[in-house]
Amino acid sequence: MSVSIVLVVVMALLYACAVYLMLERSMTRVLLGFLLAGNATNLLILIMAGEAGLAPIVGNGVAAEDMADPLPQALILTAIVITFAVSAFLMALIYRSWRLARADDVEDDADDVAMRAGMARLLGEQAAASSDTEFGTRAQAAVSSARDLEEQDGPAAAESADSGWTEPETGRAR
């Protein structure tokens, strides 16, 4: 099947612009890139339909061979509306980000940055020396040297929430 060079070139350039925009940090630009990519993709599907034809509407003696391929058209129609729905979602995201943080930028993830900077501490859970009792001072007739388990449980209980990474000390000031 033959290829229309103009359409392919237009599609390639639209993709290039879309990727260029999507690699930005500004969320508005990412959305613009997304829209361009959507258009480029619809164009790609259109190219796959092959040569131009007549509208795929039965009647008036149009033969099926002369019609433009209706299958890609159905796919594109679906894609157009979905692109709109998703871009509306992205717009809502942009608005919310602006309203809550006055930022239109995709920030680096704070946790990942902390890990990269070596700020997050690694907390391996080594089996610490276990104590010599489960009852301690609560026992029936505890010896005077028995341990006070409440005391022992205190700091351990505070630790219990962690099992891997600590929260990085510096969060973004918001």
Added chain:
Amino acid sequence: MVVLLAVFAVVSVALAPLGRLLGRRVFFVAALVPLAAFVHALAVGPGIVAGQAFVERYEWIRELDFAISLRLDTLSWVLALVVTGVGSLVLLYCVWYFRADEKDLGRFAAILLAFAGSMYGLVLADDVFLLFVFWEATTVFSYLLIGHYTTRKSSRGAALQALLITTLGGLVMLVGLVLLAVATGTSSLSGIVAEAPSNSLTATAVFLVLVGALSKSAIVPFHFWLPAAMAAPTPVSAYLHAAAMVKAGIYLIARLAPGFAELPGWRELLVTLGVLTMIVGAWTALRQHDLKLLLAHGTVSQLGFLTVVVGYGSRDSALAGLALLLAHALYKSTLFLVVGVVDHRAGTRDLRKLSGLGREAPILATIAALALASMAGLPPTFGFVAKEAVFTSLLTGATGGTGWGWIALVGVAVGSVLTVAYSARFFWGAFARKSGVETVRPVREDFDFLFPPATLALSGLALGLLASPVDYWISGYANQIPQKSGAAYHLALWHGLEPALGISALTLVAGVLLFLFRNPVFLTQSRLGVGISAGDAFWVSMRFLDRTASRTTSITQRGSLPFYLGVILLVFTVGVGAALALNRTWPTDWRLWDYPAQLAIGVVMVVAGVAATRAGKRFQAVILVGVTGFGLSALFALQGAPDLALTQVLVEVVTLVAFVLVLRRLPARLGEQHGTAHRGIRAMIGAAVGIVMALAAVVALGARTAPRISLEWPQLAFEQGHGRNVVNVALVDLRAWDTMGELSVIIAAATGVASLIFISSRTDNLPRVPRREARKTIRDRQVRAKDSLTGDASRTSWLFAGRTLATRNRSILLEVVVRLIFHAVIVVSVYLLFAGHNTPGGGFAGGLVAGLALVTRYLAGGRYELGAAAPIDAGKLLGTGLVLAAGTAVVPLFFGLDALTSAFFESDVWLFGHVEFVTSTIFDIGVYFVVIGLTLDVLRSLGAEVDRQQEEETEGARS
């Protein structure tokens, strides 16, 4: 047996809620279940002793030949008795062990009972995969039990360590079991042992299984998890780490020994590791101050002992091994329970802090003494009987000419000396009066609490006295292995003066001496302190793993989304590019364009696209991107796709409006152009992706040879879909499932938009204009129209809510135009919806047109006007649409047709003439509603709600 297993499962589940109701008494309920299993085992005892095996088999996964098959023979029977008997006593003991205010008792009882059930299943399972399932279940429950004190770091660490080690072993074992099942063609354990092929594949498989067994039974080099697991509550240690779970490995070795003991390497491996474990464990036990740790290391040592004897694999040693296993379960669980009582009473298990307990608690001391006598091998306990049998069987093997017999015998004897020494140390440490240590206070001994350990200790004594009947009961297992030479050995309390008795006496004397000279021994031990232990090695490797993980994460997870996207696109370029480079089917047929206008439109689109990347202002960029979209719709129109052109134009307009609604709150200028990478790099990635996509398109098209499938569609659409517009029929009929999926996406996105903007609630809060007020507005207008003749300057309202807007925000021109066209536009949208089946249009286009009508109302009259124009909640519209679409899909099912099959009706209706109706139109109406719902959701979120928030902010700023 299966019924009992089910009872275990059901009662375990019920225990957790019961615990809240019954408190500590929940353990009474729990103890009943293993007791029932114990009674069942006793009841079938005569049959077992007579050499019968009880088998139950239920098919489970026939394709994998996986069955729930249980088999109770002598070995399983002895183990089942131990597991259920000790289990019920330990559960009983828990009633008094825990304080009434202890947290999570129900959960603890449930897990302990579930563990008992899995252990019971493990010893009964005949299918190797069923065995594995129970095996892993015990691992998981043991993890939960060791970590019972969830707030203590030591408990969590120990639980995780035990889990990692035993799971690792379990997985290796699974590989071995699969190999064995494949090699023998059966997954039945008894079948595998009976067949026992001796080729290199089975040998490998058996050793893999042994890794699992050794890790479960804490044999060197996996021994270190057991002492750490003492962080568990003492009843758990008594049950899991003395009687039950650690015996699982020994059980498996005993199970395989009759078939595989003669494999080269089997005896060598087990005897070496067993002796090593026995000596290392006992040596370490001698150094412990914590009584529980002393027992733990002692258990490691005894497990090594059992491994040697059970793994040795002669008929006599098998008998001795089973007897020793029984004896060990009895005395070791007794001792753990005794330690629990001591701790319960004195508040410590440290033998340096205990003094004079023997005098204050004579019954406890007697129980401990009985168990210790059995452990040390003093007559007339069952421990003594078992040890005699061990020495004799190993001596027979050694004198029979195998070097490994001697190694085993000497190793076991040395281990026994140490065992005697630490047994004495235990008794001295727990009960003796020590100078300089405060004596424990007198407390009345609680007989209920002592009942479980006393029962266990006395059974140890009783079995010793009943040595000959016991021999009759359990020798069925040993008799599986043929006796090589001489008469078969029989358990007895008194064999006369023979070498084994001499060895016993010797070990006793040496052990007592070792205890008496404990201070010099202790000093020597300290001097011989080992540098690195297996436990340290474990932590070092875990730490290494953690570090590597964190390093890998910090390299790959940069936290920057553009970076991730760049990497993804690069991989895409390289991957698809490489595939394209290998391509050999380039198209031969090229054309510059289909029609010259393509070039003109294309140039406009490209210029707009490139300009959009360089635009400095938001609106500018949005308009430029819009231009590419309009260009695309022109291409569609010229290409023969009127539906697409229509929809694309409408979507572009709606998108533009939505964009404007959002952008009015953002600064006009796009900020500094900044990305993670240099602009040039981004441009290069963009160019590369563009080129790859172009090549992919060209190659894909060039590779196409078959005629397109949609050549049939026009005919299908007309004859079966009863529509002329092929694209529309495809959407609502031929490929309606796709559309259904799309509707779900749209609804999800619309809901997402609303929930992102409506921060507090999702319900529609568009202001409503009551009908009465609307009528009044119109009356007012008529009045004013008259007034205007008299020259009143106040403006007439053309829309219901027109006057709610501030005067400066109103545009009379807009209001008039909207007033005039709104209804007409709605009619057009309905026309598009119904005409779409035969001419360009359809639910999507119609819905978008209706949406645009709403947009005009909102733009002209603000949010009040939107509320008046769309008195329905957007969510309800979306829901109605989906219900209609889904209804068209489901209803045909009731008529025995495929989902989404359409039906056609036609008739002549008076006045309307010939009317045709296809049910797929209902589907299209659903689409129509969903699209209106989406537009309305966008308007009320990005429009009305944003207005409201803005007003709130301005008012907040003003006040």
